[in-house]
Amino acid sequence: MIRSSASKLLCAIMSMALCVLGFGARARAQFETRSQSLTVVGPNYAVTGDFNHDGKIDIALTSGVTPEMQVFLGNGDGTFRPPTVYEVGQTAGPLAVADVNHDGNLDIVAGNGLCPNGVCTDEVSVLLGNGDGTFRSPVTYAVPADVGRFVLGDFNGDSKLDIAMTNGAINSTSACDCISVLLGNGDGTFQGPAIITHPPAGYPEALAAGYFKAAGKLDLAVTLGFESTDKVQIMLGNGDGTFTPGEIYDLAPSSMSIVASDFRNDQKTDLAIAEFEGMGVAVLLGNGDGTFEQPVVYKVSAAIAVAAADLSNNGIVDLVVASDYPSGSATVFKGNGNGTFQAPQVYPAGQFPFGVAIADFNGDHRPDITMPDFYGSAEDVLLNTGALTFSPTTPLNFKKQQHGTTSAPQTVKLTNTGKTALKISAMKATGQFEMTSTCTASVAAGKTCSISVTFSPTTQGAKSGTITINDSASSKPQVIELFGTGT
Numbered sequence: 001m002i003r004s005s006a007s008k009l010l011c012a013i014m015s016m017a018l019c020v021l022g023f024g025a026r027a028r029a030q031f032e033t034r035s036q037s038l039t040v041v042g043p044n045y046a047v048t049g050d051f052n053h054d055g056k057i058d059i060a061l062t063s064g065v066t067p068e069m070q071v072f073l074g075n076g077d078g079t080f081r082p083p084t085v086y087e088v089g090q091t092a093g094p095l096a097v098a099d100v101n102h103d104g105n106l107d108i109v110a111g112n113g114l115c116p117n118g119v120c121t122d123e124v125s126v127l128l129g130n131g132d133g134t135f136r137s138p139v140t141y142a143v144p145a146d147v148g149r150f151v152l153g154d155f156n157g158d159s160k161l162d163i164a165m166t167n168g169a170i171n172s173t174s175a176c177d178c179i180s181v182l183l184g185n186g187d188g189t190f191q192g193p194a195i196i197t198h199p200p201a202g203y204p205e206a207l208a209a210g211y212f213k214a215a216g217k218l219d220l221a222v223t224l225g226f227e228s229t230d231k232v233q234i235m236l237g238n239g240d241g242t243f244t245p246g247e248i249y250d251l252a253p254s255s256m257s258i259v260a261s262d263f264r265n266d267q268k269t270d271l272a273i274a275e276f277e278g279m280g281v282a283v284l285l286g287n288g289d290g291t292f293e294q295p296v297v298y299k300v301s302a303a304i305a306v307a308a309a310d311l312s313n314n315g316i317v318d319l320v321v322a323s324d325y326p327s328g329s330a331t332v333f334k335g336n337g338n339g340t341f342q343a344p345q346v347y348p349a350g351q352f353p354f355g356v357a358i359a360d361f362n363g364d365h366r367p368d369i370t371m372p373d374f375y376g377s378a379e380d381v382l383l384n385t386g387a388l389t390f391s392p393t394t395p396l397n398f399k400k401q402q403h404g405t406t407s408a409p410q411t412v413k414l415t416n417t418g419k420t421a422l423k424i425s426a427m428k429a430t431g432q433f434e435m436t437s438t439c440t441a442s443v444a445a446g447k448t449c450s451i452s453v454t455f456s457p458t459t460q461g462a463k464s465g466t467i468t469i470n471d472s473a474s475s476k477p478q479v480i481e482l483f484g485t486g487t
Contacts (some may be wrong), residue, residue, distance in 0.1 A: 025151025031330060031347045031369055031382040035395045036481065037080050037238055039379050041065045043372035046379060047097040048359040051107045052133030057359045060108055061372050061379055062095055064354075069095075069110055073133045077479050078362045078383045078467070088112060088125045088138050095154045100161050101188030105131035109163060112140065113149035122146055123157045124163060128188050141168060141190050142379060144176040153209045153218050156241045160186035164220060166204035177203055179222060181241040195241040197234045200248065202226050210260035210269040212236070212246075213290035219243070221271050223255040228254040228386075232282075232433065236290055247291050252278020259459035261308035261317050264339045269348060272319055274303035281306055285339045298341055299332045309358040309367050311384065311413055321369050322353040330356065330369050330382055347382060348393055351375040364474045388420030390480065398455040398484035406434075407455040412467070413479055423472040431465020432457050433482050 051058045056076035062069045068081035093111035101105045108127045125138035143165060150165030163182040180194035202224030206348035210221040217237035224231045230253050235248035253359075254276035263270045264441050268288040272281055273295075280294035281303055298319075305322040310317070311332065319333040319341060328350040334340040350373030361368045366384035373380055391413040401407045416422040421442040429435040434456060438448035457463055468481040 037379045046372045047095045049097045105129035127271045149206045151209045160184040196245045206258045208258040208260040257305040259308045274306040304353045307356045323354040324352045350380045389415045395481035403457040403486040409452040412451045416443045426470040433465040455484040
Protein backbone atom coordinates (compact mmCIF):
# COMPACT_ATOMS: atom_id res chain seq x y z
CA MET A 1 0.00 0.00 0.00
CA ILE A 2 1.35 3.45 -0.91
CA ARG A 3 1.59 5.69 2.12
CA SER A 4 0.85 9.41 1.72
CA SER A 5 4.19 10.66 3.13
CA ALA A 6 6.16 8.26 0.99
CA SER A 7 4.17 9.10 -2.13
CA LYS A 8 4.98 12.78 -1.67
CA LEU A 9 8.68 11.87 -1.64
CA LEU A 10 8.38 9.71 -4.73
CA CYS A 11 6.24 12.16 -6.70
CA ALA A 12 8.90 14.85 -6.38
CA ILE A 13 11.82 12.89 -7.69
CA MET A 14 11.40 10.40 -10.52
CA SER A 15 14.32 11.00 -12.89
CA MET A 16 12.38 10.78 -16.17
CA ALA A 17 8.89 11.70 -15.03
CA LEU A 18 7.48 14.07 -12.49
CA CYS A 19 4.24 13.24 -10.70
CA VAL A 20 1.60 15.94 -10.34
CA LEU A 21 -0.34 16.34 -7.10
CA GLY A 22 -3.32 18.46 -6.08
CA PHE A 23 -4.69 19.96 -9.28
CA GLY A 24 -8.05 21.70 -9.16
CA ALA A 25 -11.39 21.29 -10.91
CA ARG A 26 -12.02 18.92 -13.78
CA ALA A 27 -11.16 20.00 -17.31
CA ARG A 28 -10.60 18.58 -20.77
CA ALA A 29 -7.01 17.76 -21.65
CA GLN A 30 -5.89 19.24 -24.98
CA PHE A 31 -2.19 19.99 -25.49
CA GLU A 32 -0.52 22.57 -27.72
CA THR A 33 3.18 23.45 -28.03
CA ARG A 34 3.07 27.01 -26.76
CA SER A 35 6.73 27.48 -25.80
CA GLN A 36 10.08 26.34 -27.18
CA SER A 37 13.25 27.32 -25.31
CA LEU A 38 16.58 26.90 -27.12
CA THR A 39 19.02 24.76 -25.16
CA VAL A 40 22.53 23.36 -25.36
CA VAL A 41 23.12 20.71 -28.00
CA GLY A 42 21.45 17.37 -27.31
CA PRO A 43 19.20 17.92 -24.27
CA ASN A 44 18.25 14.54 -22.91
CA TYR A 45 16.75 14.68 -19.41
CA ALA A 46 14.58 17.29 -17.70
CA VAL A 47 13.06 17.76 -14.25
CA THR A 48 10.77 20.47 -12.93
CA GLY A 49 10.16 22.32 -9.69
CA ASP A 50 9.85 25.76 -8.12
CA PHE A 51 13.54 26.54 -7.59
CA ASN A 52 13.12 30.16 -6.43
CA HIS A 53 9.88 30.04 -4.39
CA ASP A 54 7.94 32.38 -6.68
CA GLY A 55 5.09 29.96 -7.30
CA LYS A 56 6.17 29.44 -10.93
CA ILE A 57 7.47 26.10 -12.21
CA ASP A 58 11.07 26.00 -13.46
CA ILE A 59 12.99 23.43 -15.54
CA ALA A 60 16.46 21.91 -15.23
CA LEU A 61 17.91 19.85 -18.07
CA THR A 62 21.13 18.12 -19.03
CA SER A 63 22.85 17.48 -22.35
CA GLY A 64 23.96 14.18 -23.80
CA VAL A 65 26.72 15.98 -25.71
CA THR A 66 28.12 18.78 -23.50
CA PRO A 67 29.07 18.96 -19.79
CA GLU A 68 26.25 21.34 -19.01
CA MET A 69 23.11 21.46 -16.91
CA GLN A 70 20.81 24.39 -17.69
CA VAL A 71 18.25 25.89 -15.32
CA PHE A 72 15.33 27.79 -16.90
CA LEU A 73 13.31 29.91 -14.47
CA GLY A 74 9.64 30.09 -15.41
CA ASN A 75 7.69 33.25 -16.17
CA GLY A 76 4.45 31.66 -15.05
CA ASP A 77 2.83 31.63 -18.51
CA GLY A 78 4.58 28.60 -20.00
CA THR A 79 7.62 30.59 -21.19
CA PHE A 80 11.03 30.81 -19.54
CA ARG A 81 13.92 33.19 -18.90
CA PRO A 82 17.37 32.63 -20.46
CA PRO A 83 19.10 29.74 -18.70
CA THR A 84 21.82 29.62 -16.07
CA VAL A 85 24.48 27.02 -16.85
CA TYR A 86 26.24 24.62 -14.46
CA GLU A 87 28.93 22.11 -15.41
CA VAL A 88 28.14 18.65 -14.06
CA GLY A 89 30.09 16.26 -16.32
CA GLN A 90 30.62 15.50 -19.98
CA THR A 91 27.51 13.86 -21.50
CA ALA A 92 25.58 14.55 -18.29
CA GLY A 93 22.87 11.99 -17.74
CA PRO A 94 19.67 11.56 -15.73
CA LEU A 95 18.36 14.09 -13.21
CA ALA A 96 16.27 14.02 -10.06
CA VAL A 97 15.00 16.87 -7.90
CA ALA A 98 14.09 16.95 -4.21
CA ASP A 99 15.01 18.70 -0.96
CA VAL A 100 17.84 16.39 0.12
CA ASN A 101 19.12 18.56 3.01
CA HIS A 102 15.74 19.56 4.53
CA ASP A 103 16.27 23.32 4.25
CA GLY A 104 13.07 23.97 2.28
CA ASN A 105 14.88 24.49 -1.04
CA LEU A 106 14.86 22.06 -3.96
CA ASP A 107 18.16 20.41 -4.82
CA ILE A 108 19.25 18.55 -7.95
CA VAL A 109 21.07 15.24 -8.39
CA ALA A 110 22.71 14.58 -11.78
CA GLY A 111 24.37 11.51 -13.23
CA ASN A 112 27.79 12.25 -14.71
CA GLY A 113 29.48 10.76 -17.75
CA LEU A 114 32.98 12.24 -17.93
CA CYS A 115 34.60 10.30 -20.78
CA PRO A 116 38.20 11.45 -21.47
CA ASN A 117 39.78 9.21 -24.11
CA GLY A 118 36.56 7.19 -24.26
CA VAL A 119 36.75 6.03 -20.64
CA CYS A 120 33.90 7.30 -18.46
CA THR A 121 34.09 8.20 -14.80
CA ASP A 122 31.50 6.73 -12.48
CA GLU A 123 29.87 9.35 -10.27
CA VAL A 124 26.81 11.43 -9.46
CA SER A 125 26.73 15.15 -8.66
CA VAL A 126 24.61 16.84 -6.00
CA LEU A 127 23.81 20.54 -6.45
CA LEU A 128 22.23 22.08 -3.37
CA GLY A 129 19.68 24.80 -4.05
CA ASN A 130 20.01 28.30 -2.60
CA GLY A 131 16.27 28.94 -2.83
CA ASP A 132 16.64 31.82 -5.30
CA GLY A 133 16.89 29.73 -8.45
CA THR A 134 20.65 29.27 -8.20
CA PHE A 135 22.58 26.21 -7.07
CA ARG A 136 25.88 25.62 -5.29
CA SER A 137 28.83 24.01 -7.04
CA PRO A 138 28.30 20.28 -7.58
CA VAL A 139 29.67 17.77 -5.08
CA THR A 140 30.47 14.40 -6.66
CA TYR A 141 30.15 10.89 -5.26
CA ALA A 142 31.72 7.75 -6.72
CA VAL A 143 29.39 4.95 -7.83
CA PRO A 144 30.18 1.39 -8.97
CA ALA A 145 29.82 1.96 -12.73
CA ASP A 146 28.32 4.23 -15.38
CA VAL A 147 24.95 5.63 -14.22
CA GLY A 148 21.95 4.60 -16.32
CA ARG A 149 18.90 5.90 -14.41
CA PHE A 150 18.23 6.72 -10.77
CA VAL A 151 15.50 7.64 -8.32
CA LEU A 152 15.49 9.22 -4.87
CA GLY A 153 13.70 7.59 -1.95
CA ASP A 154 14.10 6.41 1.61
CA PHE A 155 15.46 2.91 1.11
CA ASN A 156 16.62 2.26 4.70
CA GLY A 157 13.72 3.70 6.69
CA ASP A 158 15.53 6.59 8.39
CA SER A 159 13.40 9.36 6.80
CA LYS A 160 16.40 10.61 4.80
CA LEU A 161 16.48 10.55 1.01
CA ASP A 162 18.85 8.07 -0.63
CA ILE A 163 19.91 7.63 -4.27
CA ALA A 164 19.16 4.30 -6.00
CA MET A 165 20.55 3.82 -9.49
CA THR A 166 21.25 1.35 -12.25
CA ASN A 167 24.92 0.91 -13.13
CA GLY A 168 26.35 -0.65 -16.26
CA ALA A 169 29.81 -1.60 -17.44
CA ILE A 170 29.40 -0.67 -21.13
CA ASN A 171 31.12 2.74 -20.86
CA SER A 172 32.87 2.12 -17.58
CA THR A 173 36.16 0.74 -16.31
CA SER A 174 34.11 -1.22 -13.76
CA ALA A 175 32.51 -4.59 -14.44
CA CYS A 176 29.45 -3.93 -12.31
CA ASP A 177 26.11 -4.45 -14.05
CA CYS A 178 24.24 -3.77 -10.85
CA ILE A 179 21.91 -1.67 -8.73
CA SER A 180 23.57 0.60 -6.19
CA VAL A 181 22.35 2.83 -3.37
CA LEU A 182 24.04 5.86 -1.81
CA LEU A 183 22.53 6.36 1.63
CA GLY A 184 21.72 9.95 2.53
CA ASN A 185 22.83 11.68 5.72
CA GLY A 186 19.91 14.12 5.61
CA ASP A 187 22.17 17.16 5.26
CA GLY A 188 22.71 16.97 1.50
CA THR A 189 25.67 14.60 1.74
CA PHE A 190 25.73 10.88 1.00
CA GLN A 191 27.59 7.91 2.41
CA GLY A 192 30.07 5.80 0.50
CA PRO A 193 30.84 3.29 -0.73
CA ALA A 194 27.56 2.52 -2.45
CA ILE A 195 25.56 -0.54 -1.39
CA ILE A 196 25.49 -2.95 -4.35
CA THR A 197 22.81 -5.45 -5.30
CA HIS A 198 23.25 -7.70 -8.35
CA PRO A 199 20.01 -8.51 -10.19
CA PRO A 200 19.79 -11.68 -12.29
CA ALA A 201 21.70 -11.67 -15.59
CA GLY A 202 21.00 -8.74 -17.87
CA TYR A 203 22.05 -5.14 -18.34
CA PRO A 204 20.14 -2.84 -15.93
CA GLU A 205 18.53 0.07 -17.79
CA ALA A 206 15.61 1.99 -16.20
CA LEU A 207 14.10 1.80 -12.74
CA ALA A 208 11.15 3.05 -10.71
CA ALA A 209 10.48 2.96 -6.98
CA GLY A 210 7.26 2.11 -5.20
CA TYR A 211 5.64 0.13 -2.39
CA PHE A 212 4.75 -3.04 -4.29
CA LYS A 213 3.62 -4.95 -1.20
CA ALA A 214 2.27 -4.02 2.23
CA ALA A 215 5.62 -4.40 4.00
CA GLY A 216 6.36 -0.67 4.35
CA LYS A 217 9.72 -1.03 2.61
CA LEU A 218 10.47 0.76 -0.64
CA ASP A 219 10.90 -1.56 -3.63
CA LEU A 220 12.30 -1.15 -7.16
CA ALA A 221 11.27 -2.27 -10.62
CA VAL A 222 14.28 -2.53 -12.94
CA THR A 223 14.28 -3.15 -16.69
CA LEU A 224 17.05 -5.50 -17.82
CA GLY A 225 18.44 -5.58 -21.35
CA PHE A 226 19.25 -8.86 -23.09
CA GLU A 227 20.37 -9.54 -26.68
CA SER A 228 16.93 -9.87 -28.28
CA THR A 229 14.49 -8.96 -25.49
CA ASP A 230 14.16 -7.09 -22.22
CA LYS A 231 12.67 -8.03 -18.88
CA VAL A 232 11.46 -6.15 -15.84
CA GLN A 233 12.85 -7.46 -12.57
CA ILE A 234 11.04 -6.70 -9.32
CA MET A 235 13.55 -6.00 -6.53
CA LEU A 236 11.89 -6.16 -3.11
CA GLY A 237 13.37 -3.81 -0.54
CA ASN A 238 14.94 -5.25 2.60
CA GLY A 239 14.74 -1.92 4.42
CA ASP A 240 18.51 -1.46 4.63
CA GLY A 241 19.36 -0.31 1.11
CA THR A 242 19.63 -3.83 -0.29
CA PHE A 243 17.08 -5.74 -2.35
CA THR A 244 15.91 -9.31 -2.89
CA PRO A 245 14.99 -10.36 -6.45
CA GLY A 246 11.28 -11.01 -6.88
CA GLU A 247 9.30 -11.94 -9.98
CA ILE A 248 10.54 -11.19 -13.50
CA TYR A 249 8.36 -10.36 -16.56
CA ASP A 250 9.09 -10.37 -20.29
CA LEU A 251 9.25 -7.12 -22.26
CA ALA A 252 10.10 -5.99 -25.78
CA PRO A 253 13.66 -4.70 -26.44
CA SER A 254 14.94 -1.25 -25.45
CA SER A 255 12.65 -0.71 -22.48
CA MET A 256 14.42 2.44 -21.36
CA SER A 257 11.78 4.23 -19.27
CA ILE A 258 9.49 3.07 -16.47
CA VAL A 259 7.00 4.79 -14.18
CA ALA A 260 5.13 3.52 -11.12
CA SER A 261 1.61 4.77 -10.30
CA ASP A 262 -1.86 3.60 -9.29
CA PHE A 263 -3.93 3.14 -12.47
CA ARG A 264 -6.98 1.60 -10.73
CA ASN A 265 -7.31 3.70 -7.56
CA ASP A 266 -7.07 0.49 -5.54
CA GLN A 267 -4.01 1.51 -3.47
CA LYS A 268 -1.87 -0.98 -5.39
CA THR A 269 1.14 0.22 -7.39
CA ASP A 270 1.16 -0.51 -11.13
CA LEU A 271 3.88 -0.07 -13.76
CA ALA A 272 4.07 1.42 -17.26
CA ILE A 273 7.15 0.82 -19.41
CA ALA A 274 8.10 2.48 -22.70
CA GLU A 275 9.34 -0.15 -25.18
CA PHE A 276 11.25 1.66 -27.93
CA GLU A 277 11.78 -1.31 -30.26
CA GLY A 278 8.53 -2.95 -29.18
CA MET A 279 6.62 0.11 -30.43
CA GLY A 280 4.42 0.30 -27.36
CA VAL A 281 3.84 0.93 -23.68
CA ALA A 282 3.62 -2.16 -21.48
CA VAL A 283 1.25 -1.84 -18.50
CA LEU A 284 1.67 -4.26 -15.58
CA LEU A 285 -1.06 -4.09 -12.95
CA GLY A 286 0.09 -4.73 -9.39
CA ASN A 287 -1.41 -7.39 -7.16
CA GLY A 288 -0.32 -5.62 -3.97
CA ASP A 289 1.85 -8.54 -2.83
CA GLY A 290 4.99 -7.72 -4.80
CA THR A 291 3.79 -9.48 -7.95
CA PHE A 292 2.18 -8.11 -11.11
CA GLU A 293 -0.15 -9.29 -13.83
CA GLN A 294 1.38 -10.04 -17.23
CA PRO A 295 2.10 -6.97 -19.41
CA VAL A 296 -0.63 -5.52 -21.63
CA VAL A 297 0.87 -3.49 -24.49
CA TYR A 298 -0.64 -0.29 -25.92
CA LYS A 299 0.80 0.47 -29.32
CA VAL A 300 2.75 3.67 -29.94
CA SER A 301 5.62 4.08 -32.40
CA ALA A 302 9.16 4.34 -31.00
CA ALA A 303 8.27 4.97 -27.36
CA ILE A 304 11.24 6.67 -25.70
CA ALA A 305 9.95 7.80 -22.31
CA VAL A 306 6.75 7.58 -20.26
CA ALA A 307 5.21 9.67 -17.47
CA ALA A 308 1.99 9.29 -15.48
CA ALA A 309 -0.39 11.96 -14.14
CA ASP A 310 -4.07 12.89 -13.92
CA LEU A 311 -4.23 15.15 -16.98
CA SER A 312 -7.97 15.86 -16.83
CA ASN A 313 -8.28 16.35 -13.06
CA ASN A 314 -10.88 13.58 -12.88
CA GLY A 315 -9.08 11.38 -10.35
CA ILE A 316 -7.84 8.96 -13.01
CA VAL A 317 -4.17 8.56 -13.92
CA ASP A 318 -3.25 8.95 -17.59
CA LEU A 319 -0.02 8.21 -19.50
CA VAL A 320 2.14 10.52 -21.62
CA VAL A 321 4.66 8.93 -23.99
CA ALA A 322 7.54 10.67 -25.77
CA SER A 323 7.92 9.27 -29.30
CA ASP A 324 10.09 10.13 -32.32
CA TYR A 325 8.30 8.37 -35.19
CA PRO A 326 7.35 9.46 -37.78
CA SER A 327 8.29 12.76 -36.11
CA GLY A 328 8.49 13.96 -32.54
CA SER A 329 5.26 13.70 -30.59
CA ALA A 330 3.60 13.49 -27.20
CA THR A 331 1.17 10.57 -27.16
CA VAL A 332 -1.52 10.67 -24.47
CA PHE A 333 -3.34 7.55 -23.27
CA LYS A 334 -6.34 8.59 -21.17
CA GLY A 335 -6.98 6.19 -18.30
CA ASN A 336 -10.33 4.50 -17.77
CA GLY A 337 -9.74 4.15 -14.03
CA ASN A 338 -9.70 0.34 -14.14
CA GLY A 339 -6.14 -0.18 -15.34
CA THR A 340 -7.00 0.08 -19.03
CA PHE A 341 -6.43 3.02 -21.35
CA GLN A 342 -8.23 4.64 -24.27
CA ALA A 343 -7.00 5.01 -27.84
CA PRO A 344 -4.04 7.39 -28.06
CA GLN A 345 -4.19 11.11 -28.79
CA VAL A 346 -1.04 12.36 -30.57
CA TYR A 347 0.33 15.91 -30.32
CA PRO A 348 3.35 17.17 -32.33
CA ALA A 349 6.43 17.87 -30.19
CA GLY A 350 9.86 18.66 -31.63
CA GLN A 351 12.10 16.28 -33.55
CA PHE A 352 13.38 13.70 -31.05
CA PRO A 353 11.82 14.11 -27.59
CA PHE A 354 14.11 12.14 -25.31
CA GLY A 355 12.19 12.50 -22.06
CA VAL A 356 8.94 13.78 -20.61
CA ALA A 357 7.91 15.56 -17.40
CA ILE A 358 4.56 16.92 -16.22
CA ALA A 359 3.81 20.07 -14.21
CA ASP A 360 1.57 23.18 -14.24
CA PHE A 361 3.71 25.76 -16.08
CA ASN A 362 1.14 28.56 -16.35
CA GLY A 363 -0.59 28.32 -12.99
CA ASP A 364 -4.05 27.42 -14.31
CA HIS A 365 -4.27 24.23 -12.22
CA ARG A 366 -4.06 22.05 -15.33
CA PRO A 367 -1.07 19.71 -15.79
CA ASP A 368 1.15 20.56 -18.77
CA ILE A 369 3.89 18.60 -20.54
CA THR A 370 7.55 19.40 -21.18
CA MET A 371 9.91 17.37 -23.38
CA PRO A 372 13.64 17.84 -24.11
CA ASP A 373 14.15 17.72 -27.91
CA PHE A 374 17.53 16.01 -28.42
CA TYR A 375 17.94 16.77 -32.14
CA GLY A 376 16.13 20.11 -32.05
CA SER A 377 18.26 21.40 -29.13
CA ALA A 378 15.16 22.83 -27.47
CA GLU A 379 12.87 22.31 -24.51
CA ASP A 380 9.27 22.08 -25.71
CA VAL A 381 6.36 22.95 -23.44
CA LEU A 382 2.87 21.72 -24.34
CA LEU A 383 0.24 23.61 -22.40
CA ASN A 384 -3.04 21.99 -21.45
CA THR A 385 -5.42 24.35 -23.23
CA GLY A 386 -8.68 22.74 -22.16
CA ALA A 387 -11.45 23.22 -24.74
CA LEU A 388 -9.48 25.66 -26.95
CA THR A 389 -7.33 24.10 -29.69
CA PHE A 390 -4.75 25.88 -31.82
CA SER A 391 -3.57 25.20 -35.38
CA PRO A 392 -0.66 25.10 -35.91
CA THR A 393 0.18 23.71 -32.50
CA THR A 394 3.74 25.07 -32.56
CA PRO A 395 5.17 28.60 -32.11
CA LEU A 396 5.18 30.85 -35.20
CA ASN A 397 8.62 31.25 -36.81
CA PHE A 398 8.98 34.02 -39.39
CA LYS A 399 11.60 34.06 -42.14
CA LYS A 400 14.33 36.69 -42.06
CA GLN A 401 12.78 40.10 -42.67
CA GLN A 402 14.41 43.39 -43.70
CA HIS A 403 14.12 45.78 -40.77
CA GLY A 404 11.70 48.58 -41.41
CA THR A 405 9.45 46.33 -43.50
CA THR A 406 6.54 44.03 -42.69
CA SER A 407 6.34 40.31 -43.39
CA ALA A 408 3.57 38.38 -45.03
CA PRO A 409 1.04 37.26 -42.41
CA GLN A 410 0.94 33.89 -40.71
CA THR A 411 -2.34 32.58 -39.36
CA VAL A 412 -3.31 30.65 -36.25
CA LYS A 413 -6.76 29.07 -36.12
CA LEU A 414 -8.58 28.75 -32.80
CA THR A 415 -11.31 26.13 -32.40
CA ASN A 416 -13.71 25.80 -29.49
CA THR A 417 -13.93 22.04 -28.91
CA GLY A 418 -16.11 22.47 -25.84
CA LYS A 419 -19.89 22.14 -25.51
CA THR A 420 -20.53 25.78 -24.50
CA ALA A 421 -19.51 29.15 -25.93
CA LEU A 422 -15.88 30.21 -25.45
CA LYS A 423 -15.55 33.71 -24.00
CA ILE A 424 -12.56 35.82 -25.09
CA SER A 425 -12.02 38.92 -22.95
CA ALA A 426 -8.67 40.15 -24.31
CA MET A 427 -6.08 39.44 -26.98
CA LYS A 428 -2.83 41.32 -27.63
CA ALA A 429 0.55 41.05 -29.36
CA THR A 430 3.94 41.89 -27.80
CA GLY A 431 7.35 42.48 -29.31
CA GLN A 432 7.82 43.62 -32.91
CA PHE A 433 4.73 41.74 -34.07
CA GLU A 434 1.21 42.89 -34.95
CA MET A 435 -2.05 40.99 -35.13
CA THR A 436 -5.60 41.11 -36.41
CA SER A 437 -8.32 38.61 -35.53
CA THR A 438 -11.69 37.33 -36.63
CA CYS A 439 -12.32 36.10 -33.08
CA THR A 440 -15.12 37.92 -31.31
CA ALA A 441 -15.93 38.07 -27.61
CA SER A 442 -17.80 34.76 -27.93
CA VAL A 443 -16.90 31.72 -30.05
CA ALA A 444 -19.72 29.21 -30.30
CA ALA A 445 -19.15 25.53 -29.48
CA GLY A 446 -17.47 23.77 -32.41
CA LYS A 447 -16.69 27.03 -34.22
CA THR A 448 -13.32 28.34 -35.44
CA CYS A 449 -11.83 31.84 -35.66
CA SER A 450 -8.37 33.01 -36.67
CA ILE A 451 -5.51 35.31 -35.68
CA SER A 452 -3.33 36.84 -38.40
CA VAL A 453 0.20 37.83 -37.29
CA THR A 454 2.84 39.93 -39.08
CA PHE A 455 6.49 40.60 -38.19
CA SER A 456 7.83 44.18 -38.47
CA PRO A 457 11.43 44.29 -37.14
CA THR A 458 12.74 47.76 -36.41
CA THR A 459 16.35 46.62 -35.99
CA GLN A 460 18.57 43.72 -36.97
CA GLY A 461 18.83 40.54 -34.90
CA ALA A 462 16.69 37.85 -33.36
CA LYS A 463 13.29 38.94 -32.05
CA SER A 464 10.64 37.24 -29.96
CA GLY A 465 7.14 38.05 -28.83
CA THR A 466 3.80 36.57 -27.89
CA ILE A 467 0.09 36.64 -28.61
CA THR A 468 -1.64 36.58 -25.24
CA ILE A 469 -5.27 35.44 -25.04
CA ASN A 470 -7.56 35.74 -22.04
CA ASP A 471 -10.39 33.23 -22.44
CA SER A 472 -12.81 31.07 -20.50
CA ALA A 473 -11.01 27.84 -21.45
CA SER A 474 -8.28 28.65 -18.94
CA SER A 475 -8.03 30.62 -15.72
CA LYS A 476 -4.71 32.06 -16.94
CA PRO A 477 -3.77 33.78 -20.22
CA GLN A 478 -2.88 31.41 -23.06
CA VAL A 479 0.23 32.25 -25.05
CA ILE A 480 1.31 31.79 -28.67
CA GLU A 481 5.07 32.30 -28.86
CA LEU A 482 6.52 34.22 -31.84
CA PHE A 483 10.03 34.27 -33.34
CA GLY A 484 11.70 36.18 -36.17
CA THR A 485 14.99 37.73 -37.28
CA GLY A 486 15.51 41.24 -38.59
CA THR A 487 18.13 41.76 -41.29
